[in-house]
Amino acid sequence: MAKKVSKYVPYLLVAPALIYLGIFIGYPMIEGIKLVFYENGGFSLATVHRAINNYYFWPALRNTLSLVVIIVPTQLILALIFALAMNKVFKGRNIALTLLIIPMTLSDIAAGLIWYSILSPSGFMNKLLINLGLIHTPIQLFGYQFHTREFIMLVFVELWRSTVTIFVIVLAGLQMISQEYIEAAEVFGAGYWTRLRRIIIPLLKPSIQTALLLRTIYAFSIFGIVWVLVGRDIPVLAGEAYYQVTQIKDYGVGAFYALLIAIMSLTIGIIYLRLTKAEYLEVRR
Amino acid sequence: MNEKTMYELRKIGFYTFIFIIVVWMGIPLIVSTLYAFGLPDEYYNPHRIIPFHFTLKTVKMLLFTLGGWDALKNSVIVATLAIIISFILGLPAGYSIARFIFPGKDTIKLGMLALKIFPVPIMAVPLVMLYIRLHLIDTRLGVALAHSAGALPLVVLITASIFAGTSAELEEAGMVFGLTRFQSFLKITLPLALPGLAAAAMFTFVGSWNEVFAASVLTFSHRTLPALMLTLMQTAPDYYKFAAAFIMAFPAMIYVAVARKYLISMWGIALK
Numbered sequence: 001m002a003k004k005v006s007k008y009v010p011y012l013l014v015a016p017a018l019i020y021l022g023i024f025i026g027y028p029m030i031e032g033i034k035l036v037f038y039e040n041g042g043f044s045l046a047t048v049h050r051a052i053n054n055y056y057f058w059p060a061l062r063n064t065l066s067l068v069v070i071i072v073p074t075q076l077i078l079a080l081i082f083a084l085a086m087n088k089v090f091k092g093r094n095i096a097l098t099l100l101i102i103p104m105t106l107s108d109i110a111a112g113l114i115w116y117s118i119l120s121p122s123g124f125m126n127k128l129l130i131n132l133g134l135i136h137t138p139i140q141l142f143g144y145q146f147h148t149r150e151f152i153m154l155v156f157v158e159l160w161r162s163t164v165t166i167f168v169i170v171l172a173g174l175q176m177i178s179q180e181y182i183e184a185a186e187v188f189g190a191g192y193w194t195r196l197r198r199i200i201i202p203l204l205k206p207s208i209q210t211a212l213l214l215r216t217i218y219a220f221s222i223f224g225i226v227w228v229l230v231g232r233d234i235p236v237l238a239g240e241a242y243y244q245v246t247q248i249k250d251y252g253v254g255a256f257y258a259l260l261i262a263i264m265s266l267t268i269g270i271i272y273l274r275l276t277k278a279e280y281l282e283v284r285r
Numbered sequence: 286m287n288e289k290t291m292y293e294l295r296k297i298g299f300y301t302f303i304f305i306i307v308v309w310m311g312i313p314l315i316v317s318t319l320y321a322f323g324l325p326d327e328y329y330n331p332h333r334i335i336p337f338h339f340t341l342k343t344v345k346m347l348l349f350t351l352g353g354w355d356a357l358k359n360s361v362i363v364a365t366l367a368i369i370i371s372f373i374l375g376l377p378a379g380y381s382i383a384r385f386i387f388p389g390k391d392t393i394k395l396g397m398l399a400l401k402i403f404p405v406p407i408m409a410v411p412l413v414m415l416y417i418r419l420h421l422i423d424t425r426l427g428v429a430l431a432h433s434a435g436a437l438p439l440v441v442l443i444t445a446s447i448f449a450g451t452s453a454e455l456e457e458a459g460m461v462f463g464l465t466r467f468q469s470f471l472k473i474t475l476p477l478a479l480p481g482l483a484a485a486a487m488f489t490f491v492g493s494w495n496e497v498f499a500a501s502v503l504t505f506s507h508r509t510l511p512a513l514m515l516t517l518m519q520t521a522p523d524y525y526k527f528a529a530a531f532i533m534a535f536p537a538m539i540y541v542a543v544a545r546k547y548l549i550s551m552w553g554i555a556l557k
Contacts, residue, residue, distance in 0.1 A: 013381035024434030032411035107495035113530035
């Protein structure tokens with residue numbers, strides 16, 4: 001080192017960021033716990049009771065979890081296929097790649113509204129099918145009585161919108177795999193599937209883990225797309241939090257739902273950190 | 286079947302697959318754009334699959350009468366503020382983590398990693414209380430502060446890995462020739478790190494631009510674009526929904542078209 005730095009300098013540089021995060025993440029956590037458990041100056045479970053006994057709570061929790069469980073693994077498989085295909089050189093790759101990435105910069109509200117133009121009763125799909133003579137009356141996808149259809153539609157639109165998050169991370173991971181490994185395997189007579197299973201997928205593991213973690217956590221707070229497409233027909237946790245705060249003005253119940261999402265996310269995050277902590281510190285010191 | 290036909294078949298299969306991807310991603314974007322400018326009558330006409338006659342009326346109405354333009358401006362202001370705040374705080378922290386070895390560094394890094402995946406927007410619910418006290422409720426600054434809290438851990442991690450990638454020797458060489466550490470940072474390291482920092486800024490911008498939960502909970506009149514559309518679209522007729530989709534999707538499409546080259550590597554770095 002050319003000049004000796006005071007031992008406080010590193011801390012002074014880090015401190016503003018840490019203090020800021022303390023205020024904007026730590027404080028709401030504490031405030032949230034207070035909102036949920038304090039009432040009239042004392043400890044109380046009234047808010048928790050109100051939140052749990054809310055008619056929409058259990059369906060919201062169930063829907064949120066089922067959406068995560070259905071969407072995230074499906075996305076992983078789709079993203080892997082896309083990434084493997086897009087890692088090749090072919091004519092028109094740029095156009096395909098551009099189209100695939102667009103949803104990455106698209107808000108979920110926009111994605112929901114875009115798909116509404118396709119799926120609404122007078123939308124593109126229904127008119128196309130009617131004019132082709134395939135159906136006579138529009139297929140109804142919206143409305144409380146079509147609960148299952150709405151759910152499937154949500155899964156579909158969310159797959160369209162957010163598979164790209166995993167795709168981009170996996171593709172970036174693929175591009176970092178040295179061609180030498182793959183060629184070496186080829187020399188020893190490994191076919192495509194063997195190469196995929198024994199070399200590519202294991203080397204992609206860190207990318208896949210990161211992508212899965214991020215997607216799972218985003219999926220826990222799924223909100224905009226649900227709200228735009230089906231409203232409260234299919235309640236989700238973040239949607240209920242939004243509803244309680246903006247419509248009912250019950251901040252306690254809203255905070256309870258928010259904390260629940262935060263706790264679920266943190267649990268997944270801790271499991272993930274346990275799994276990758278050693279690797280991470282080793283690689284980047 | 287000989288080798289050649291096998292090869293041809295596989296090629297056809299591959300291109301069919303790519304074609305399906307392109308259609309799957311492309312058709313909704315094209316259709317919703319056409320519908321955004323189509324006449325409402327044609328949308329309700331069951332025999333017009335794609336509108337033939339176009340109008341700017343719906344988009345204009347949404348922008349200038351229903352507050353879309355103001356919301357768009359709010360979105361830009363909030364996202365820009367979020368970049369500024371998260372960079373002012375994140376850059377020094379990232380630099381410190383990249384350049385110095387100090388006790389507690391690993392803990393801080395792990396903490397950032399954990400916070401990167403913390404759902405910050407959802408904490409907007411309890412944040413409302415603090416904001417009311419601080420008179421930050423329903424302000425652009427308030428939303429920007431929340432968005433930068435979400436982006437900050439990522440900015441710290443990205444800048445740390447960018448600075449770790451720029452040579453410390455060059456910086457020290459500058460210091461040998463009489464620059465202070467800060468001057469040497471400004472004149473040598475910062476220019477080298479600029480492309481990576483631009484990527485981090487884009488990432489923050491897009492995150493803030495698209496975030497809807499915190500923006501909706503923390504504001505009621507100074508809405509960002511997604512937050513405004515969220516409330517408007519509850520009651521709006523269908524053709525307004527398409528116009529809204531267009532207004533939100535158009536900037537995204539331009540952005541991707543311009544920055545596609547950097548996007549993959551950037552998200553590769555940013556999300557790792």
